[in-house]
Amino acid sequence: MDNARRALRQDPGTAISFYATGQPGKDWEDLCRGPHLPTTGRIGAFKITSVAGAYWHGDASQQQLQRVYGIAFFSAAELAAHCQRLQAAKERDHRLLGRQLGLFTISPLVGSGLILWLPKGAMIRQELEAFLLQELTRRGYSVVYTPHIGNVNLYKTSGHYPYYKDSQFPTIKMKERDSGDEAEYLLKPMNCPHHIQIYAAEPRSYRDLPIRLAEFGTVYRFEQSGELAGMTRVRGFTQDDAHLFCTPDQVEAELRSTVDMVLHVFRTLGFTEYQCRVSLRAPGSDKYAGEAALWNQAETTLRQVVREMGVPHHEALGEAAFYGPKLDFLVKDVIGRQWQLGTVQLDYVLPERFQLEYIGADNAPHRPVMIHRAPFGSLERFTGILIEHFAGAFPTWLSPVQAIVLSISEKFVDYGRQVVGQLRAAGVRAELDSGDEKIGAKIRRARIQKIPYLLVVGAKEQQAGAVAVRTRQDEDLGAVPLAAFLEKLSAEIRTRA
RNA sequence: GCCGAUGUAGCUCAAUGGUAGAGCAACGGUUUUGUAAACCGUAGGUUGCGGGUUCGAGUCCCGCCAUCGGCUCCA
Numbered sequence: 402m403d404n405a406r407r408a409l410r411q412d413p414g415t416a417i418s419f420y421a422t423g424q425p426g427k428d429w430e431d432l433c434r435g436p437h438l439p440t441t442g443r444i445g446a447f448k449i450t451s452v453a454g455a456y457w458h459g460d461a462s463q464q465q466l467q468r469v470y471g472i473a474f475f476s477a478a479e480l481a482a483h484c485q486r487l488q489a490a491k492e493r494d495h496r497l498l499g500r501q502l503g504l505f506t507i508s509p510l511v512g513s514g515l516i517l518w519l520p521k522g523a524m525i526r527q528e529l530e531a532f533l534l535q536e537l538t539r540r541g542y543s544v545v546y547t548p549h550i551g552n553v554n555l556y557k558t559s560g561h562y563p564y565y566k567d568s569q570f571p572t573i574k575m576k577e578r579d580s581g582d583e584a585e586y587l588l589k590p591m592n593c594p595h596h597i598q599i600y601a602a603e604p605r606s607y608r609d610l611p612i613r614l615a616e617f618g619t620v621y622r623f624e625q626s627g628e629l630a631g632m633t634r635v636r637g638f639t640q641d642d643a644h645l646f647c648t649p650d651q652v653e654a655e656l657r658s659t660v661d662m663v664l665h666v667f668r669t670l671g672f673t674e675y676q677c678r679v680s681l682r683a684p685g686s687d688k689y690a691g692e693a694a695l696w697n698q699a700e701t702t703l704r705q706v707v708r709e710m711g712v713p714h715h716e717a718l719g720e721a722a723f724y725g726p727k728l729d730f731l732v733k734d735v736i737g738r739q740w741q742l743g744t745v746q747l748d749y750v751l752p753e754r755f756q757l758e759y760i761g762a763d764n765a766p767h768r769p770v771m772i773h774r775a776p777f778g779s780l781e782r783f784t785g786i787l788i789e790h791f792a793g794a795f796p797t798w799l800s801p802v803q804a805i806v807l808s809i810s811e812k813f814v815d816y817g818r819q820v821v822g823q824l825r826a827a828g829v830r831a832e833l834d835s836g837d838e839k840i841g842a843k844i845r846r847a848r849i850q851k852i853p854y855l856l857v858v859g860a861k862e863q864q865a866g867a868v869a870v871r872t873r874q875d876e877d878l879g880a881v882p883l884a885a886f887l888e889k890l891s892a893e894i895r896t897r898a
Numbered sequence: 899g900c901c902g903a904u905g906u907a908g909c910u911c912a913a914u915g916g917u918a919g920a921g922c923a924a925c926g927g928u929u930u931u932g933u934a935a936a937c938c939g940u941a942g943g944u945u946g947c948g949g950g951u952u953c954g955a956g957u958c959c960c961g962c963c964a965u966c967g968g969c970u971c972c973a
Contacts, residue, residue, distance in 0.1 A: 453968030454901025461970040465901055470968075496966095500909080509946090509964055565973060591973055625899050625971060626964095634972080722973055741972085773973095810930040837930065845934035859932060871933065 446480035447473040490735045495788035496631040502793050502801075502850060504784075505632060514629040514636035516781050521801035524830070525787075526780055528799050530617060532669070532897065533641050533776070536662060542613040542643055547595035549619060553585040559594040560690055560754055562587075564723050570623050570636075592618035593773055596644040597755050600769075605759040610769065611647035611655055617780070618642045632785030633740055639780045645772040646757070652770050656706045656745065659774040663730055663743040664712070666776040669897055670787065671796075675742070677712045678729040679703055683719030690723055691750040699747045700726045724750035727773075735789040742783055746773040794851040794873055797890070798897045803830045804890065805852045806868070807843040809859035816863040820856065820883060827887055829894070844871070854890065 420437040422429045431437065438444065449471045457463035474480040491497070499505045504522030511517060518526060537544065553572055556562035562569075573586040589595065596614045605612065619639045628634050647655050667675060681700055682689050689696065703726055707714045714728075721727060727746035733739050748771040751757075758766040777783035787795070797803050804824055808817040814835045824831035834843045840857060847855050856868035861880060868886055870878040892898075 451967050452902055455969050456900080459970075461900070465969075467901075468968075507965095513964075561973065568972070593973085620973090622973080627899065627901095627969080628971065630966090724973085736967095744973095746973090807933085809932055812930075837936095839931050839936060840933055841931090842935050843933090848934060855933080857933065861932090869933080875934095877933075 443475070444473045445475045446477040447471055448480060448484070487736075493735050493789050493792040494631075495633070495735075495785040498788050498793040499631065499785075502788075504788065504801075512636070513626065514624060514634070516632055516635055516637070522784065524801040525784060525795065525799050529777070529780065529784070530641075533666075536665065537613075537615050537643070540613070540658060540662060541611075542615040545596065545599055545614050545616050547589075547592060547599070547616060547618065549589060549621075550586045551589050551595060553587050555594045555598070556587055556590070558754055559597070559751055560723065561591065561594070564688070565590060565622075568622050568624065570621050588621040589618070590620055590622050592616055592620065592640060592642045593644055593751060593771075594755075596642075597751060597757065597771075600644075600646050601755060601757060605646070605769070607648055607759050607761045607767070610759060611645050611651050613643055613645045615641075615643035632781045632788075633734060633738075635779075635781050638782065640775045641777045641780060641783075642773070642775050645774070646752075646759075646769045647772070648759070648761075648767070649770055652747070652772070653702060653706065655772055656702065656747065657710065659745045659772060660706060660710055660712065660728065663745065663774070663776045664710075666743070667730070670790070672732060672790065674732065675713075676731045677707055677714035678720060678731055678741075679707060679714055679716045680720030680722075680727045680729050681716055681718050682721050682726065686719070688723055689721065691725070691753065695749040696726065699749060703728055703747060722746055722748075724748045730778075732786055734786060740782060740786060742778040742786065743776045744774065744778060747771075748773060794853075796898065797853045798894045800851075800853050801830065802832050802850065802852050803894065804832075804854040804856055805847045805850075806831065806833045806856045806858055807840060807847065808833070808835055809840055809857065811837065813858050813860070813863055817858050820858060820868060823883060824887065824890075827891055829887070829890060848873070856886075 417432065418435055419425075420431050420433045420435040422431070422437050422441060449469060451470045453468055453470065454465040455468040456465055472480070472483065474483065499522070502521060503519050504525065505519055506517045507513070507515065508517060534544070550573065553562060569590050570588045573588075575584045575586060576582070577584070595618070596616070599614055600612060617639050619637060621637045624634060624636055629636070645655050645659070667673075679700075682696060704716075707728060712728075720729070725746055725748040727744055729741045730743035731739050731741055752768050752771055757769050759769050761767045787799075795801075806817045806820050806824075808814045814833070817833045817835060821831045821833045834847065836843065844855060844857075851873060853873045855871040855873075857871065858868055862868055865880060865882070866884075867880040867882050869880050870886055872878065
């Protein structure tokens with residue numbers, strides 16, 4: 402009743418509802434938006450899943466209540482099936498697979514939320530970066546590099562500093578040895594101010610626009626300890642970032658091409674279950690910078706682009722960045738938590754803050770418009786989601802080890818080495834399992850590592866210059882001449898099939 | 899950050915307040931194998947860290963750290 406009283410005090414004009422199970426006023430009565438089951442007899446099977454604190458009205462400054470989570474089904478069989486699904490989902494959790502497949506680790510000595518990429522995980526990242534670089538080149542981007550720290554004044558100018566003071570690592574204070582001048586540096590929480598300084602480094606003509614500056618930029622944000630999770634929520638991460646500087650009438654075309662790139666990336670990696678969130682201002686909030694007219698224009702443009710491009714989308718108030726509205730591409734992880742991957746953000750504010758200009762055809766200075774975009778969002782989060790998406794069985798082009806040669810016995814190790822040599826010479830990531838176990842054990846080990854192609858070599862294969870090919874999907878392709886296999890494999894890798 | 903749970907060998911897990919153990923992995927040996935685990939042996943531990951209670955603590959209590967599930971947050 403305590404809560405009922407408080408609800409009434411907070412919102413005296415609003416009706417509140419009670420739902421009863423059993424006899425109203427006699428059995429259980431609940432202050433609740435409803436609805437309730439008419440009777441608990443409808444519950445065939447239930448299970449308490451977890452207990453956690455939850456804030457009153459979802460507000461961290463309010464009292465915390467105990468919340469008991471449970472699930473209920475009409476029958477015990479349905480409950481068992483559900484639990485089995487949860488178990489299966491757990492087995493593809495990127496934190497588990499990350500260890501089993503040797504992809505990444507986190508050391509408390511290095512710090513919470515700081516990812517250490519192991520060689521195999523780093524291989525995946527390199528392939529992802531190579532894929533993106535190829536797209537960047539195709540789409541007329543220029544790659545730049547910027548430092549990991551920046552003067553606090555940079556972020557004060559951009560406006561980031563006051564907005565996000567709480568979620569930044571504390572600043573580094575410096576005193577110049579000779580002059581005694583003091584300076585304050587920040588681990589960069591984002592790349593845009595740095596890229597803006599590259600734009601501002603020289604006078605720009607409308608003929609040069611759009612200028613598209615891209616960087617795999619590593620940023621640091623001090624996320625709350627309770628928020629950290631594997632690779633999906635971390636304190637240091639690398640954005641596949643780019644900032645486009647264009648004229649107002651180039652905005653729409655540039656937006657379309659950035660959205661197209663995000664969709665192309667998703668398509669290549671087989672993401673079909675994504676949602677595009679059109680992130681808009683919260684009505685009545687004063688936390689946004691810039692003029693209302695520009696915001697309205699920006700929001701209208703974003704809506705129009707997703708609608709015309711047929712992107713599945715929904716709108717969300719209050720999700721915009723302080724400098725502009727954005728399109729966020731969301732996917733769910735294996736336990737149903739939603740994560741933001743790619744993002745495309747429209748920004749009229751930062752060019753203003755930094756007084757950016759270009760000389761127009763009229764020989765007068767004009768203000769450019771910025772688009773921030775990152776198809777993956779962060780390489781850490783993206784890789785984590787990717788691990789779960791493929792359950793560790795990456796397509797061949799992404800697989801850290803693409804083929805493993807398994808020797809039947811010691812006698813064929815030399816031939817196995819030759820095969821590996823030829824595969825590697827052709828650019829295939831190949832390994833040899835030359836141990837003295839039986840072939841069954843080697844196959845088992847390779848299967849657990851989810852290596853796409855297992856190449857068994859024994860007397861028959863050696864004689865024929867062949868390999869006995871078994872795929873990860875358990876297809877037995879039999880003995881294939883090495884040259885023929887290599888050709889097929891190379892094509893598969895090249896086309897990112 | 900808040901609520902709760904958990905923390906034992908590289909991994910997965912045992913161990914009434916009474917001598918810290920198993921399987922896998924590692925290492926050594928035997929074996930030379932034809933499609934998901936050959937056999938024998940060896941080594942491996944400040945039981946997350948620090949304090950306390952006790953004759954005695956992996957076990958009980960307190961603090962910290964980390965992880966997990968939520969909440970809040972998320973440029």
